[in-house]
Amino acid sequence: MNDLSNGAGKRQAETALSLDAFYRALFGHPNFLVYVIRVLPDGSFLFEDANQPVAELANRPLDEVIGARPGDCLVPEIAECLEANLALCVETGEPRVYERSIDMPDGRLSWKTNLLPASEGGGPLRHVVGVTRDVTFERTLAGIADNSQALIRSLGDATSNVIYLFDLKSRGIRFSTGQHNMPLGYDPAEIAEMGDQMIPRLIHPDDVATVQEHVAGLANLPDGEIATVGYRVLHRNGRYRHHLSRNIVFSRDSAGDAELVLGVAEDSTDQDRMEEEVRALSERLLTLQIEERRRIAQELHDSTAQHLTAAGLALARLVVNLPEMDPGSEQAAQLGQARADIEASLHEAKQEIRVLSYLLHPPVIESHGLREAVRNFALGFGDRAGLEVEVRIGEGTELIDDDVSIALFRVCQEALANVHRHARATQVTVALEIEQSTISLCVRDNGIGFDQSTLSAAAQSGIGLAGMRERMTRLGGSVQIGGSGRGTSLTATVPRPAQIRPSAS
Structure with missing residues (x-):
């Protein structure tokens, strides 16, 4: 032992x-x-x-x-x-x-x-x-961090924006600026104390799911990529304010997972209100344009066309009451040619008024629906303008909501008016389709086409093209125009709602 x-x-x-x-x-x-x-x-x-x-x-x-x-x-x-x-x-x-x-x-x-x-x-x-x-290096780094934090705080305090660090693990604010202006009425310490309850306490109930989905997606956000989300946040005064946040990954943990996210929150309430006022004004101008067109169309139909008819009748009476003359004389030949020219001009004028009146005062979409309104309008335009018109409409277009239907129909109306005024075409195709991600309306003709300078001048000379683009932009869509010596195509697209399936191919 x-x-x-x-x-x-x-x-x-x-x-x-x-x-x-x-x-x-x-x-x-x-x-x-x-x-x-x-x-x-x-x-x-x-x-x-x-x-x-x-x-x-x-x-x-x-x-x-x-x-x-x-x-x-x-x-x-x-x-x-x-x-x-x-x-x-x-x-x-x-x-x-x-x-x-x-x-x-x-x-x-x-x-x-x-x-x-x-x-x-x-x-x-x-x-x-x-x-x-x-410890010089450590103190230098600490000083840089302190200076950077002070700089960020100064930037935040100098603007109405809030700069913050969001902790993805705790779902809380680690750091935020704005202690002097407090744009939401809360001190940064109050925001930090809310922890993971900040989102349900401050975000509008209808926006909570959107914000939570955005936060969940930040964990997979690549370095350098910016994620954006809009939401309403509760001000201390009890009113909700519209905000837009932009986020980027600030730091990752040892496993490489996103840990802290740098964000800038901008109060967009006033901007959203101004944009809504601009949209309302634009819509009012477009409505006034439609009303004015209808008034002009009515005047053309009820007044100008009747005056042309009266002029034709007066010409016939004048010819009947002229003194008799030798049918083979030069004077009789000249008079006959003048009568033929006047009658041809009157006929062309009445035909032009008939087409313009139809273009300015199309069928009422509210009572016909988009499918029938586009079909009837395009075919009616072809009959009056003497053009060969083909109409292709896909399935499911009857499910398109009123706002989109009215916007697409107005684009169709304006596009066919441009064909009549500028294209010198003999054939026109109108296609309305529901595609994988968009609803599209395409108007294509076989006319003389255009060059880029002509398109730029047309865009600046009136509100037709600008009006089309404004309508599509308001709905999140766009208008594309292409052309050459073999014709012109205009395509308007808007996002396809999830409840509407693509047209069968």
Whole structure:
């Protein structure tokens, strides 16, 4: 038994780190200034031992440091600070930790120092062990972080926007600006205290699901990509404000997952209201345009066309009442040609008025539906204008809502009016289709086409093309025009609602 105990003790002694080995390892570390200070009877201090980094700080050989007082070998600022803290360590008998930064020829340096009192057998304190570490780089990074945070706060306070860091793990705000202007009426500390309850407490109930879906998607957001979401948020005054947030990944955890997201929240309430007012004004102008067209069409039909008919009758009476003349005479021939020319002009004028009146006052879509309104209008236009018109309408168009139906029909109306005015076409195709992601209306003719300068001039000369684009833009769609010497095509598209299936191919 004793042999076993002796063997275990021997192995423990062999594996235990000796104090001398620890001492050598600590003194040999290149990033630590390690030194032993002897406390002299008069209360002064000198270096009893030190490692090479201490000599480098003192800028002298190590043997000139050992045995010297701190004030004799160190920069005065460093020596005074060290001796003051050594005195406190000796006086209290407690360890001390302090940091100090000073300006050196190579720049500003920062150190963190630990002083450990060492006494033997409870006698007076004779030695203090010091370990000093250069923390300049750490303090520089901390200063940069503080300055960056101050800059972000200043930017946030100088604008009505809120800049924030959102923690995807806790679902709370880690940092936010706006403590001075408080655009929502809440102090940033109040927002932070809400934690993961911030979204259900402040976001409008109808927008909570949208915001939560947006937040869930941020976890998979690639670096450098911006995600945007609009929502209504509760102001302290009890009213909801419209906001638009843009988010980008700020930092990731050790596993590479998004951890913090940087966001900028912009109050878009006033902008949304102005845009709505502009849309309402634009819609009113378009409505006035339609009403004015109907009035002009009625005038053309009821007044101008009747005047032309009366002129034709008057011409016939004039011819009947002319004195008799030799049918073979030159005078009779000239009179006959003049009559034929006038009658042809009257016929063309009445035909033009008939077409224009129809274009300006088309069938009422509200009573016909989009499918029948487009078909009847296009075919009626062809009959009056003397054009060959083909109409192709896909299945499901009867499910298109009123706003989209009216907008597409007005585009069809304007496009056919442009064909009549400019194209010199003989054939027109009108196609209304429900595609995979869009509802499209295409009007294509075989006319003379156009060049880009002609299109630009047409876009600036009236509200026809601008009106079409305004209608489509309001619905999230677009208008595309293409053309060459073989004709022109105009295609208007709007997003397809989920409840409407694509037309069968």
